[in-house]
Amino acid sequence: MxxxxxxxxxxxxxxxxxxxxxxxxxxxxxxxxxxxxxxxxxxxxxxxxxxxxxxxxxxxxxxxxxxxxxxxxxxxxxxxxxxxxxxxxxxxxxxxxxxxxxxxxxxxxxxxxxxxxxxxxxxxxxxxxxxxxxxxxxxxxxxxxxxxxQPIGFELLPEKFTLSQLRELYETILGKALNKRNFRSKIMSMDILEQVEQQKDVPHRPAYLYRFNKKKYAQLTKEGFVFEI
Amino acid sequence: MxxxxxxxxxxxxxxxxxxxxxxxxxxxxxxxxxxxxxxxxxxxxxxxxxxxxxxxxxxxxxxxxxxxxxxxxxxxxxxxxxxxxxxxxxxxxxxxxxxxxxxxxxxxxxxxxxxxxxxxxxxxxxxxxxxxxxxxxxxxxxxxxxxxxQPIGFELLPEKFTLSQLRELYETILGKALNKRNFRSKIMSMDILEQVEQQKDVPHRPAYLYRFNKKKYAQLTKEGFVFEI
DNA sequence: TCAAAAGTGTTTAGTTTACACCCATGC
DNA sequence: GCATGGGTGTAAACTAAACACTTTTGA
Structure with a gap:
């Protein structure tokens, strides 16, 4: 052929x-x-x-x-x-x-x-x-x-992740340390994460696990919200 | 063939x-x-x-x-x-x-x-x-x-332009009014414009004309400067 | 009780926003 | 002198950065 x-x-x-x-x-x-x-x-x-x-x-x-x-x-x-x-x-x-x-x-x-x-x-x-x-x-x-x-970093993490995991991801890709307190405040104020459960069997205070809420993000974006780290 | x-x-x-x-x-x-x-x-x-x-x-x-x-x-x-x-x-x-x-x-x-x-x-x-x-x-x-x-807006203007022209360009493309004073401060603090001459024969205070300094921008970018309007 | 990491309160510094004013020109 | 747009000073509001602290767990 x-x-x-x-x-x-x-x-x-x-x-x-x-x-x-x-x-x-x-x-x-x-x-x-x-x-x-x-x-x-x-x-x-x-x-x-x-x-x-x-x-x-x-x-x-x-x-x-x-x-x-x-x-x-x-x-x-x-x-x-x-x-x-x-x-x-x-x-x-x-x-x-x-x-x-x-x-x-x-x-x-x-x-x-x-x-x-x-x-x-x-x-x-x-x-x-x-x-x-x-x-x-x-x-x-x-x-x-x-x-x-753009909130694409979540794609590199498991579906449920801790805020520390998310911060470390940004630290890796941006190549610089981010202040723990300020990173938390910023990401939480965006209101695009959904708290799902808590870590278990960790030898320290268990962290909350979060999931990226795509629908919420789409909604907020329509209202003029701009994601930025 | x-x-x-x-x-x-x-x-x-x-x-x-x-x-x-x-x-x-x-x-x-x-x-x-x-x-x-x-x-x-x-x-x-x-x-x-x-x-x-x-x-x-x-x-x-x-x-x-x-x-x-x-x-x-x-x-x-x-x-x-x-x-x-x-x-x-x-x-x-x-x-x-x-x-x-x-x-x-x-x-x-x-x-x-x-x-x-x-x-x-x-x-x-x-x-x-x-x-x-x-x-x-x-x-x-x-x-x-x-x-x-990215400083691509300059490509839409003549080589020499006034700050008002530049601001109006951004207002058009971003679809919102920008404060005259603040736009000036922001763009001038970037230090990427070169003052070249003054307007002539205009029925108001003549504006300075500026030119985008590509070399300067490239240099600053290398040093970590990030353009943002 | 200790180590480890999670999570919080608050001050300070810096940046952005808003508003009001003066300036230079041609007609 | 007046209309027109150019250009500036500064206070208030907001946001980001920095730092030190408390909490919760397993071993």
Whole structure:
């Protein structure tokens, strides 16, 4: 089977930068090891070709699941990379997405076609295939700026979390210490968290667990509320 | 001449949303009237197919110049639209860009191939071709959020401008009145404007003209300064 | 009773908002 | 001199930062 067109067309792919936070509050990304040339055995972002009848978001979600088993997570379009020589096979334009996941829910799984997958610290990345380092840099930049103005940080935590966990998340991604008292006051005054229960069996005063209230946030946003950390 | 591939490929286009401010401080966009089907005679964003050897930004800049004569202006990637049925001719994925121009420098010019071009108020848009209304909405949303955190507003003004012009620009785009005194204090305390000269022949106290100092801004940004209105 | 982390009260410093006034020009 | 927009001083209100304290639990 082959397909013929009057004018040449680039290939279209999607690539995903998947972020997670590890136990020691370090930002990590999930990479896969390529099985085939070009860049065989090189670490790369999961991704692949866009099918003719699926939209771009679906393509990103499908590739994410096929190559890492991850599904039902936050995915958002990042940027489209189209430098003419970014792929040695010819003209390939890639629509990059980034995903935020709770790392604990997604331990390293052998990917579908026997390639390895591994969570790397963003500060200790191996050499990446294609222009994936550029995509990575763009994604990290986007994450660090966006997390201040949009409540997307919750996507990196379990559904129920403590305020300390949330604060530590922001400390990690923003790269600076935040005052405990002031962080609490600020986040609580926003009125977008729902208290659900208390920690149990911890050797210290049990913390309350909270859940991000999406509906409340949507409502407040409509009324002019602006999220900002 | 024809081109044959093993797998089907979508067509790849770029589209441009071009913003300008008119004399009465209204936000406008430059649209062109389509000469051919689909959507013949319908208003649409300037755009066209990406050539095989040009990068995406160059394609956007080229199409902008070919269809409107505008060149050397601020252009930035917006978002990539790829819904399977967005174009009745088949699968067409479009990388959208937005441009900011000083409207006075670009009066309505007959576009290269005899189509009409016209500056429309964003609040009074005609029915647009394809999914261009969606692209437009996305661009307006991006402009209004981005202008608060990045010094891109200057791109809509002449090179030399008064503080009143700048304030009125923000009032237009943010859709609310800003206190004259406080706006001045804020913008001047940023130390990113360079005073160049004074107005002449105005029937009131002449205002100072300023120029945005890109170098200074870059320097300050490196030192941790964050622009915000 | 001790260690560990959760959670609170309050002062201080800094920033933003609001309002009222004076200034320079052309006609 | 008057209409028009340019430009300034400052008090009050609000918000963020800093710091020291009390609480609750398991071991």
């Amino acid at each position: 082959s397909y013929t067109y009057e004018y040449p067309r680039p290939s279209l792919t999607v690539d995903c930068v998947i972020f997670g936070l590890d136990d020691s509050h370090e930002l990590r990304v999930l990479l896969i090891e390529r099985a085939h040339d070009p860049y065989a055995d090189c670490w790369a972002l999961p991704g692949g070709f866009v099918d003719m009848h699926e939209d771009l978001y679906s393509a990103a979600a499908r590739e994410l699941e096929e190559e890492t088993g991850i599904r039902n997570v936050f995915i958002e379009q990042l940027y489209t990379f189209g430098a003419p020589k970014r792929d040695p096979r010819g003209r390939v334009v890639s629509v990059a997405y980034y995903a935020l996941v709770n790392l604990k829910d997604h331990p390293v799984t052998a990917a579908s076609d026997a390639k390895r997958a591994e969570w790397f610290k963003t500060k200790e990345l191996p050499k990446l295939a294609f222009d994936h380092q550029l995509i990575m840099d763009t994604a990290i930049e986007r994450l660090t700026t966006k997390i201040r103005y | 024809s081109y044959t591939y093993e797998y089907p490929r979508p067509s790849l286009t770029v589209d441009c949303v071009i913003f300008g401010l008119d004399d009465s401080h209204e936000l406008r966009v430059l649209l062109i009237e389509r000469a051919h089907d689909p959507y013949a005679d319908c208003w649409a964003l300037p755009g066209g197919f990406v050539d095989m050897h040009e990068d995406l930004y160059s394609a956007a800049a080229r199409e902008l110049e070919e269809e409107t004569g505008i060149r050397n202006v601020f252009i930035e990637q917006l978002y990539t639209f790829g819904a399977p049925k967005r174009d009745p001719r088949g699968r067409v994925v479009s990388v959208a860009y937005y441009a900011l121009v000083n409207l006075k420098d670009h009066p309505v010019t007959a576009a290269s191939d005899a189509k009409r071009a016209e500056w429309f108020k964003t609040k009074e848009l005609p029915k647009l071709a394809f999914d261009h209304q969606l692209i437009m909405d996305t661009a307006i949303e991006r402009l209004t959020t981005k202008i608060r955190y």
